[in-house]
Amino acid sequence: MTNRREFIRISLYGAGALAIGAGGLKACKAFSPPEEAGNFDGDLKRTPTYCEVCFWKCAGWVYKTPDGKIWKIIGNDEDQHCNGRFCPRGTGGVGMYYDEARLRTPLIRVEDRGRQIFREATWDEALDNIAAKMNEVSARYGPESMALFTHGSGSSYYTNLFRAFGSSNIAEPSYAQCRGPRDEAFFATFGEEVYSPEITDIRDTRCMVLIGSHIGENMHNGQIQEMSDAIDKGATIITVDPRFSTAAGKSKYWLPIKPSTDIALLLAWINEMIYNDYYDKKYVEKYCSGFDQLKVHVKDFTPEWAYGITTIKPDLIRKTAKEMADASPAVIVHPGRHVTWYGDDTQRIRAIAILNALLGSWGRRGGFYRPAKYELAQPQIPAFKESSKSWQDLFPGKYPVASSVPTNALIDGSIPENNPGYPIKAWVVNATNLLSTVPDMNNTLKAIQNLDLVVAIDTMPMEITGWADVVLPECTYLERFDVLRTTPHRKPALALRIPASEPMYNTKPGYWIVRELSKKLGLESYFPFENQEDMLDWQLKKAGSSLEEMKSVGIKTFQREADDLYFAEDEQVEFSTDSGKIELYSSYFEQNGFDPLPKYVPHEEPAEGFYRLIYGRAPMHTFGRTSNNPNLTDLMDENKVWINPKVAKEWGLQNDQEIWLKNQDGAITDFPVKVRITERIRWDSVYIVHGFGHTQKQMTRCYGKGASDTRMVTKVLVDPIMGGTGMRGNFVTFLTEKTEREVAL
């Protein structure tokens, strides 16, 4: 295939010229230590923000030095997400601002003597270019051939623009690459999702079960804080993981399960609950439907049956079931967050939801609480243009239960050979590095070759920017206003983000970018406020506050309308399912042609000399987006591959030896990765932290460091229910010599 679109290493062209105002590097150095400068927090100017380093969005304060430089970020004491304590990534968020590798000015792809290069552009030129191509694509193929991939706080601006333009093809990787199966499973069972932050009442729990969820390595701030409180109060933690995670180290029970067999364990636990009469009978009778079918369904799924599948001893399965029952209803079988593993993930989470229902934990103290959200007033805008075609028309009948757009459906719809119902011809990619986020990189690249327009908006020169026709440099969250944070929690709350500093270089805030683009498309009536701060002030005044007041407090927490954090003793609860009950037996799934009760189906196992690739998080990084942050690379600048000592011995591997990983399809990591020999992983699996092995040279600190797990995920186990991309069905072997790698290539 000849590439219509070549990858451009941004740094190789005009790198010097890009340095418009070389503020970055200097700004890092010129501070004097606080002992001398007498910088005490009380004397300093601080501005409110909420964090954008991950999706937890903790509210905090940005402190500046007396000479006006951004110094540090500290959590806001009043914020329920963080209780005044930021996580390492949030604390290190200053590094995102000072990173000298940031994108600095708009770039447009041009042909120069047969080579594709970026040339610097003004914002006006870049946005004109985008608007012209959007109109061309729309005229030729219809507005629905525009696809948006987006992540983070700026999503709502792009979403509004797309809907105004006439496309509903708006996808967030956080759905099909992350928590989608969980949302659908809980929705099918309880008629409600588990939200973000999750409504897990960890602070008051007496028993928490983590299934592959590695709290403490995933730095979901509020959950870690509450888990720590729960440990203090003597809660039992049960961790199911093929790896001895940090959480496993805090657990009373570690169940080192054979990967891909979790459903068998869950069914055995359900069997234990029902056939030992451990379940909450009153709760089940009152709130649940389908118990009799469930009882029959799990009859044979005994701990002995599960032992043969999971390698977890029956005695341990029984003991842990009893622990959960003893703690009921103050028990949480945690729904997890990144759950797209094996392609039957919605069913696995269904089993988790059912187990929670049997334990009566939903709506109960120490289980799951009822969230409350502040509903902000929204300005009047014209009705959105009805899209004539949706993502479902790309591949009719696929993923019938998906309530959000799977990114992969839009990517597949961009490839003509797949015969989509209509073509996707242009992508706008906001704040997500699709090549690292979505598995099967080659498929994504193939899609990109068929597009008429790719726009990438980011703060960093991520890999996806190298494939864009137009690159728009957004300023970081420390340099911009954004929407008010209204995420649900125990109490409704509003959090404000204001710029702590003017945007560095020639970067702009998301709201400004979208509004300027909307003008060029004749759609500015959808963005009635010229300045975002005017809109915030308008919304806050409607909420009985003001921008002025919020600047001084950062966060405003309201009382709940009713005292209903948990179900009342004799409350009649109407669940938003078809039956109005908690559906143990899902008629909704049945109607859509899926198993109404979860089943265990065996998965493929690694061949001789291959190991299942498991990936996860490190507490100091958010996927690949923080990989180049100077504060955070200081803590961790590469990933290592975890290998069991027995396996290492067989291969003659040493600690810190550099090897390459090669998967079942012959894909090889771009760079070598160091070996970490550890007892903390099973012999049939290896583990790496996600987000490393960057191939974009301008990412100066992380380029070439470690291995990319996404590179190894060429086999994708797609969940037929909702389109989730299961990424744990790949197996790797080791190449120890460079020549071996070259021969293999």
Place this chain on the structure above:
Amino acid sequence: MRYAMAIDTKKCVGCSDCVVACQTENYVPHGFCRDWVVEVTNGTYPQLEIEIRSERCNHCANSPCVRCCPTGASHFAEGGIVLVTKTECIGCGACISSCPYDARYPHPDGYVDKCTFCIHRIKNGMKPACVAVCPTKCMYFGDLNDVNSDVSVVLKKRKYKTLIPEAGTDPQLYFLI
């Protein structure tokens, strides 16, 4: 007054927030740190244990670094906090060699730097940056001579250990086990 810190190894998740909070608070240059995290795995699969410790200067009561400093730059401040006066430090590195905990580093500006227990903060009634930021609240700081201080209270309740006690330095970091 005797300042000390207790760190709960049962709650610490090793996230290194203490490290980055210290770096930003105290302008520690990239590539260096005043505190760090140690993770020790014991046992063999599947009988395993991990101990995670956030470590820093032990502010030893019997400090080899203070004793060996030729210029008097390393000294005891109030509450037994070991400090370096950087204008008096000649960067000879004797203290770095003498410290059994490897708690000091040569600052690129030519002096030796280390943890100060954030004395500039505690003087103003605040907690050290690492303690204040820790998401697991696994760190306790205070005056051992005050029976009601956070650190005294937790040390009364819990089993603890110090690091390399055989060095005889009388370290003032206590690890709850």
